[in-house]
Amino acid sequence: MSPEEIEELARQIAARMAPDALLNAEDVAAMLGCTAKYVTSQYAITPGFPSAIRLTGPGGRRSKPKWRRSDIMAWIDAHTEGRSKRGGRPRKQAD
Structure with a gap:
């Protein structure tokens, strides 16, 4: 990579890391570990998921949907707090 390409890549990364950065479905998908299609077809319609911003x-x-990074991070935090490290339903305690 040329120094100019590295500089551009660094600029793009820094822009996406800002709390008020607008992320597209691909960016959100990378944060959630899924596909962009899953973000727009499943997460985006889930009650409580941050509303998409569509710029004119x-x-x-209208642009494709975008989400504020801070809103997505808050949603992730709200959905991971209090969860046990082990997934699944609780087991019955042995008597």
Whole structure:
């Protein structure tokens, strides 16, 4: 990679790490460990999932959905707190 390409990559990474950065479905999918399609078809319609932001561009066309990084991080934190390290349903205690 050229120094210019490395600089551009670093700029893009820094922009996505800002708390108020707008992330696309691919970025959110990388954070959640799933596909972009799963983000838009499943997570985005789940009650409590952060609302998507759709910007209006030239000609009145709306952009693809984007989410604030801080909102996604808060949602992840709210859905991981208090969970046991072991998944699944609780087991009956032996008498």
